[in-house]
Amino acid sequence: MDHVLQLKNVSKTFGEVAALHQVNFEVGTNEIVGLLGDNGAGKSTLVKIVTGYHQPDPGGEIYWKGERVAHLSVAKARDLGIEVVYQERALADQQSLWRNIFMGREISNRWGILDVNGMRSETDKLMNTAMGFTSAAVTSESTVKTFSGGERQGVAITRALYFKAELIVLDEPTMGLSISETKKCLDFVEGIKKAGKSAIFIDHNIFHVYPIADRIVVLDRGTVAGQFMKAQLTLEELISRLQRVAQTGVLDTSPQAMA
Amino acid sequence: MNTVIEAQRPKSPARAGNAVSRWARRNGLQIGTVGVALFIWLLFLIGAPRTFMSFDIYNALLITTPFFGIVAIPLTLVIITGEIDLSFGSLMAWGMTGFSVTYTLTQNFWLGFVACLLFGLLAGLINGLIVVKIGVPSLVATIGTQFFWAGAVLVVTNAQGIGLTFTQGSLLHAGLVGQLGGVLPMQFIWMILIAIVVWFLLNRTRFGAHVYLTGDNLDSARLMGVDVDRIKITVFAIVGLAAAFAGFVQSIQLLFFWPTMGQGNFLNTLAAVFLGGTSVFGGTGTIFGTFVASFIINAINPGIVAVGLTQYYTQVIYGFIIVISVALQALLRKRLT
Numbered sequence: 348m349d350h351v352l353q354l355k356n357v358s359k360t361f362g363e364v365a366a367l368h369q370v371n372f373e374v375g376t377n378e379i380v381g382l383l384g385d386n387g388a389g390k391s392t393l394v395k396i397v398t399g400y401h402q403p404d405p406g407g408e409i410y411w412k413g414e415r416v417a418h419l420s421v422a423k424a425r426d427l428g429i430e431v432v433y434q435e436r437a438l439a440d441q442q443s444l445w446r447n448i449f450m451g452r453e454i455s456n457r458w459g460i461l462d463v464n465g466m467r468s469e470t471d472k473l474m475n476t477a478m479g480f481t482s483a484a485v486t487s488e489s490t491v492k493t494f495s496g497g498e499r500q501g502v503a504i505t506r507a508l509y510f511k512a513e514l515i516v517l518d519e520p521t522m523g524l525s526i527s528e529t530k531k532c533l534d535f536v537e538g539i540k541k542a543g544k545s546a547i548f549i550d551h552n553i554f555h556v557y558p559i560a561d562r563i564v565v566l567d568r569g570t571v572a573g574q575f576m577k578a579q580l581t582l583e584e585l586i587s588r589l590q591r592v593a594q595t596g597v598l599d600t601s602p603q604a605m606a
Numbered sequence: 607m608n609t610v611i612e613a614q615r616p617k618s619p620a621r622a623g624n625a626v627s628r629w630a631r632r633n634g635l636q637i638g639t640v641g642v643a644l645f646i647w648l649l650f651l652i653g654a655p656r657t658f659m660s661f662d663i664y665n666a667l668l669i670t671t672p673f674f675g676i677v678a679i680p681l682t683l684v685i686i687t688g689e690i691d692l693s694f695g696s697l698m699a700w701g702m703t704g705f706s707v708t709y710t711l712t713q714n715f716w717l718g719f720v721a722c723l724l725f726g727l728l729a730g731l732i733n734g735l736i737v738v739k740i741g742v743p744s745l746v747a748t749i750g751t752q753f754f755w756a757g758a759v760l761v762v763t764n765a766q767g768i769g770l771t772f773t774q775g776s777l778l779h780a781g782l783v784g785q786l787g788g789v790l791p792m793q794f795i796w797m798i799l800i801a802i803v804v805w806f807l808l809n810r811t812r813f814g815a816h817v818y819l820t821g822d823n824l825d826s827a828r829l830m831g832v833d834v835d836r837i838k839i840t841v842f843a844i845v846g847l848a849a850a851f852a853g854f855v856q857s858i859q860l861l862f863f864w865p866t867m868g869q870g871n872f873l874n875t876l877a878a879v880f881l882g883g884t885s886v887f888g889g890t891g892t893i894f895g896t897f898v899a900s901f902i903i904n905a906i907n908p909g910i911v912a913v914g915l916t917q918y919y920t921q922v923i924y925g926f927i928i929v930i931s932v933a934l935q936a937l938l939r940k941r942l943t
Binding site for chain 1: 832
């Protein structure tokens with residue numbers, strides 16, 4: 348399988364604390380990887396390495412589409428097409444939808460004068476296609492604070508896809524969402540798959556990750572405790588295994604244990 | 607009828623409605639500002655019909671409102687970014703200090719005018735650098751620079767004013783405070799021009815889009831590649847430039863530069879921005895609102911005197927307006943989140 352992103356032997360220590368230890372992690376082309384783990388398992392450290400906020404300790408290697416990336420900075424990650432969707436920090440609440448879609452990447456001429464009509468009509472197009480907002484009451488001029496939690500995640504994901512993100516990192520996108528809103532949000536994550544792009548879906552709610560992930564990676568205390576193709580096991584098996592991880596720190600991935 | 611529609615879509619009742627109510631909601635604050643203007647005008651019209659039926663009062667408003675309105679308009683940008691500038695009053699006098707020094711040296715008032723603008727621009731730039739690069743909260747930083755520049759003006763001028771009668775008859779005088787067609791004061795024209803330019807900057811350029819984003823959600827703006835530092839420094843610099851210009855306009859109108867000029871503009875300028883609907887929390891605000899509110903604020907003083915109250919009420923009302931406007935914004939914010 349082609350990999351869009353590969354981490355090899357990545358460790359990260361903060362002073363005395365090893366947040367990640369010898370982690371091997373990869374995301375395939377057009378694959379949705381669910382990243383599960385308790386608080387403190389190293390999920391956010393891993394994400395920050397992927398997005399260039401942290402550099403791995405010497406010895407760790409990062410590959411993008413098979414090519415080694417020597418120094419992955421935030422700017423470099425953006426250029427490669429790695430985009431993070433944070434729940435709280437994704438949108439500017441009091442601004443219109445079109446201003447949020449084009450946030451920081453406004454269409455303008457060389458004098459910096461905005462093409463407002465162009466951005467509005469692009470946003471209208473996206474609303475009818477990618478976002479599926481069909482209600483006449485929502486326009487490209489609607490402020491996003493009136494949107495529900497799931498819709499807001501949808502705006503952020505749509506924005507990432509519109510600007511040709513290759514790998515979208517979703518940091519706990521369903522946190523605090525109601526059941527129906529979670530469903531909406533997960534539909535948008537499935538849209539990433541349909542668009543032929545890849546995603547890392549971080550959550551500690553296994554019920555949200557399981558239905559849409561192709562592969563589930565379990566982090567525990569800074570190491571990869573195990574990973575499964577979803578096809579390999581049922582949700583019930585996964586849950587009982589995760590309980591064992593919590594107790595022992597070891598995830599039994601042997602075929603015997605699977606059976 | 608409406609209730610049926612809303613019952614069908616219980617999760618988004620706010621979205622039910624037609625284009626008119628949507629327009630009204632989007633421009634609610636501006637409609638509110640115009641409403642307040644009409645209400646106060648009506649109040650004064652009834653309370654003091656003789657004053658408010660005559661042309662003189664309106665002429666006076668057109669002459670004096672730009673003295674602080676020219677500052678209030680760009681100050682709106684600073685407040686939209688979530689910062690505040692309290693030093694603009696001192697910068698008005700500091701710009702004129704630049705004029706005094708340059709004119710004394712060269713006897714060229716055009717050169718003095720340019721120096722005035724440069725002094726203001728630089729002082730504004732310094733405000734921005736202190737806030738952004740050093741990280742001092744703008745509230746404190748600009749209280750500091752407010753005192754600093756006020757003091758610097760007194761030191762440099764030795765607290766001596768300078769008469770400007772020599773500018774009379776010049777193109778500069780006519781262009782800034784002359785009368786267009788013998789009726790409209792030129793400073794009013796300048797205020798309109800500045801409002802249009804700043805409106806365009808704010809609503810139709812990348813820079814303006816980033817001003818809104820910076821104030822609305824600093825983190826997400828930064829994550830999406832907005833250079834929030836540059837935006838903040840720029841808006842502080844623009845206020846410095848505008849304050850110096852307003853100081854020059856006021857001085858050349860009065861034909862005298864008082865070193866304490868600008869100290870009296872503190873309350874009315876801030877009140878104009880907040881009454882105009884600009885949120886102290888950042889992210890929202892309009893130039894139109896500030897423009898209209900500047901005239902409301904300036905009408906209050908003569909209005910109060912005309913209806914027979916003492917002038918002392920003016921300050922009470924300005925303070926009241928600031929607190930009420932900001933309180934309304936705080937309540938609106940709570941309701942919406």
